[in-house]
Amino acid sequence: MKFGFFDDANKEYVITSPRTPYPWINYLGTQEFFSLISNTAGGYSFYKDARLRRITRYRYNNVPIDMGGRYFYINDNGTIWNPGWSPAKTELDSYECRHGMGYTIITGKKNDLKAQATFFVPQNYAGEVQQLVLTNEGSASKTFKLFSFAEWCLWDAQDDCTNFQRNFSTGRVEVVGSTIYHKTEYRDRRDHFAFYTVNDTIDGYDTDRDAFIGLYNGFHNPQAVIDGKATDSFADGWSPIASHYKEITLAPGESKTLVFILGYVEMPVDQKFEADGKTINKVKALQMMEQYNTPEKVAAGLAELKAAWDSLLGILNVDTPDDKVNRMVNIWNQYQCMVTFNLSRSASYFESGIGRGMGFRDSNQDILGFVHQIPDRARQRIIDIASTQLPDGGCYHQYQPLTKKGNSDIGGDFSDDPLWMILSVSAYIKETGDWGILDEMVPYDNDDSKAKPMLDHLKVSFYKVVNNLGPHGLPLAMRADWNDCINLSCYSDTPGESFQTYTNPKFAAEGGYSKVAESVMVATLFTYTGPNYVAILKHLGKEDEAAAAQAEIDKMKQNVMAHAFDGDWFLRAYDSTGAKMGSKECEEGKIFIEPQGFAVMSEIGKDQGADIKTLDAIDKYLNTDFGLVLNNPAYTRYYIQYGEISTYPGGYKENAGIFTHNNAWIICAEAYAGRGDKAFEYYSKIAPAFTEETSDIHKTEPYVYGQMIGGKDAGADIGKPGNHFGQGKNSWLTGTAAWNMVAISQYILGISPDWDGLKIDPSVPHAWDGMTATRQFRGATYDITVKNPDHVCKGVKSVTVDGNAIEGNVLPAFGDGKHHAVEVIMG
DSSP states (O other), X not given: OOSEEEEGXXXXXXXXXXXXXXXXXXXXXSSSEEEEEETTSBEEEEESOTTTTEEEOOOTXXXXXXXXXXXXXXXXXXXXXXXXXXXXXXXXXXXXXXEOSSEEEEEEEETTEEEXXXXXXXXXXXXXXXXXXEEEXXXXXXXXXXXXXXXXXXXOHHHXXXXXXXXXXXXXXXXXXXXXXXXXXXXXXXXXXXXXXXXXXXXXXXXXXXXXXXXXXXXXXXXXXXXXSOOOXXXXXXXXXXXXXXXEEEOTTOEEEEEEEEEEXXXXXXXXXXXXXXXXXXXXXXXXXXXXXXXXXXXXXHHHHHHHHHHHHTSEEEEOSOHHHXXXXXXXXXXXXXXXXXXXXXXXXXXXXXXXXXXXXXXXXXXXXXXXXXXXXXXXXXXXXXXXXXXTSOBOSEEOTTTOOBOTTTOOOBTTHHHHHHHHHHHHHHXXXXXXXXXXXXXXTTEEEEEEEHHHHHHHHHHHXXXXXXXXXXXXXXXXXXXXXOOTTXXXXXXXXXXXXXXXXXXXXXXXXXXXXXXXXXXXXHHHHHHHHXXXXXXXXXXXXXXXXXXXXXXXXXXXXXXXXXXXXXXXEEOTTSOEESSTTXXXXXXXXXXXXXXXXXXXXXXXXXXXXXXXXXXXXXXXXXXXXXXXSOOOSOOXXXXXXXXXXXXXXXXXXXXXXXXXXXXXXXXXXXXXXXXXXXXXXXXXXXXXXXXXXXXXXXXXXXXXXXXXXXXXXXXXXXXOTTOEEEESSSHHHHHHHHIIIIIISOEEXXXXXXXXXXXXXXXXXXXXXXXXXXXXXXEEEEEXXXXXXXXXXXXXXXXXXXXXXXXXXXXXXXXXXXXXXXX
């Protein structure tokens, strides 16, 4: 069942029913000011940091769901409604939501009155612009009441939802004309405030929540809206809001356009107030209002935003035999990669923006998906991430985007973290040819006195793994590897203990984690990532260091094959007792997905057929109608030696859920092995555009990836209440976006940046006749035509560039600003 449709020409998803199976959201903002907005106008805004600079309030896990947002209420002679249906939920005569690239347009119509609300964050602007166009489509004059609404958060989102004894006494506002200023804590320690304004005169306002909504009312029936008049309440303590009230009369066919702005302002401490020392200095706020106080300025700002996105999405464009692939590659996958770059894992409808900041491993992997779009910002992000690394190569697992400092409460010793930085730096160099990043002086632990060249950060990352091996010569699992729910040093039987940060006291003398538990996943990630480090060293002429690093990679491959190949697939780990995890010898959890793809792409045991055996086993034991489950069989009881993974019901999250992030590694591996049909099968099972027809089952947005999908153990009766096989969760902010962008563009379509040029090596369904693509790369544009006359899955017979045959399949980096015609013949 569908709840809308793709409008590819406008790069929009059009939602035609407000009753989507879950709130379907969009992100506004590309730089420092961000908003989340649902298809019914729910959501919230913040500046840079979703916890420490939260501007508007939102209540997660609410009943009913998705309550709180930027709302426009209309009282049309007693009929109260919203353009987005919610929260009043009055049945509309028509409804439409268009989620586009950084903007959302919601249109509702009731009793001949049409209301169209456009929401976006302009480029280089710390605010959300909301344009409301009201049109009388009837034959008689209409007089109605309009109320805007936003609820201020008291800045620190965690404190805001817990510290009521203080916060109920701190809310403060100013009202000047049609502008409501939120200045809570401004007179003391803060140097920032927010405002909500409209570009027209108003007939009243409310800034006190209880006065506007009523103590026993809700968002769906605010008392002021019911009464048809604002109370002119002035918040002093309690819960401040911002609501404008206006009475409007429209003749038949007449429209009225109002521009609302939700803005954020920072002021130098010595310029915070006017001469009286009490009234806030509004000069910056007034400048912001001036920028977008007319429909013409709004149109120009929206056009600039669309042009910016067209430019970003124009760097890679493909035309394949499958429209859904084109839709994902050209628009939605790239768009999601950019959003995920901006937010990492910090703020979605599944991440509150309170519990975590930017992830070290997360942000490094995200770079793989967006580096071609914004290489300069990718470079800065790499430096920001590396600056939180510790001198021994360890890493803070997370850091706060506002301070850019590591989160000490989470700490480090997640064994895979350092390796991802080698991969991200390599991806950046392959894309840009900028070897100079290796000379950049980068601090350790944000201490400039400890700064060393980026190359040193890669070295300590590589040897952090080499210097922490277990009894089988495999990397120690430490607190956790990529799968944070495998906690081989925890042994927790106490409610409330963190599986990631708690370790059993028996490991205290060993540094806090077992020196026996080993991760095969990190071993294969090491063999997959390590050659990039070797290639960097060779490029720099450091042959001895390169040889030493290669020797460690070769030794790891030998150890994996000797101690971690289970006959048909690779083990997952050795636990702290030395027992195998993810083996035929196990009662449950016999096979895991994580190590397999990297092992295949590292060619571990390829001469013994280990790659094909492994891929066939994945197909046999992990494949389902909705994607590959993470492990099989699911755990049915708590295994204290494994930790959190066995606390989930079967089919959910890490316990045999379909974790789409690591599905991409198998897609890459199948394509690498030349099995394009199977690679595409796996891709099409989880790519959002392919799930649109089953949106009632999938539940989350059909235009972006989620972190996981309910596995086969989550319920076999598809579609019945309480059974969730095929149901999506944790949409938007996930490494799935980056890795699936890599999987489809670099491994299946085979357009991959390399050290010396652009490599073309497709691995496609054999039925495809070919494809075309345009790729901007290092200052030139490549117009690529791929022909597949023999209908093979993989293999390049010949390549010509501008009519001239070249050796191999790596296109030279011209850097001349010109277009170059490329023809690739598969065979």
